[in-house]
Amino acid sequence: AQSVTQLGSHVSVSEGALVLLRCNYSSSVPPYLFWYVQYPNQGLQLLLKYTTGATLVKGINGFEAEFKKSETSFHLTKPSAHMSDAAEYFCAVSGDKLIFGTGTRLQVFP
């Protein structure tokens, strides 16, 4: 069985500040891990994914995430937030099906 937990349903940062969105997973097999972004009334867009290999994964729009097996974490970061980053972010873990976390709404203040 697999599950994913996103810590913090809301995160607020100032423009230019560091973005950190937390995700912890549980998996009985080596996991595939994903971060998706969703803008209002739209589908999901893949930001980045970890399958195997390098544990630091770089994605689109300047986002990156690091797979830490010892901590069962896959936190999403961006060095400098932009107003356009405001959206809902979902962490997901994949086995035979993709299971989503509850999401984190990112607000960016000017």
Added chain:
Amino acid sequence: GAVVSQHPSRVICKSGTSVKIECRSLDFQATTMFWYRQFPKQSLMLMATSNEGSKATYEQGVEKDKFLINHASLTLSTLTVTSAHPEDSSFYICSARDSAGTNEKLFFGSGTQLSVL
């Protein structure tokens, strides 16, 4: 790149009617498609896994007779909400799995906002 087309993007219907949502993989063959439902300000909940040429696998608590899924071809899966009621109003999203090659990918449609009056 690969694209998944979901149609319609928005539909309003009367209570008691049925609504069909289509999910198409445009440039790859998808043997497996997934249907998700998302309530406002909540996460995506997997409803069912649709496999081409066979019956869909529904998640616990999802009514098979209410949410009919058909995956008749490698590029098309449909979700029909039968006898819709206001509580069925939600955002429905499909995804399609591209298993070609060694790097499996999952692509999402843009979603369908269903409003039942």
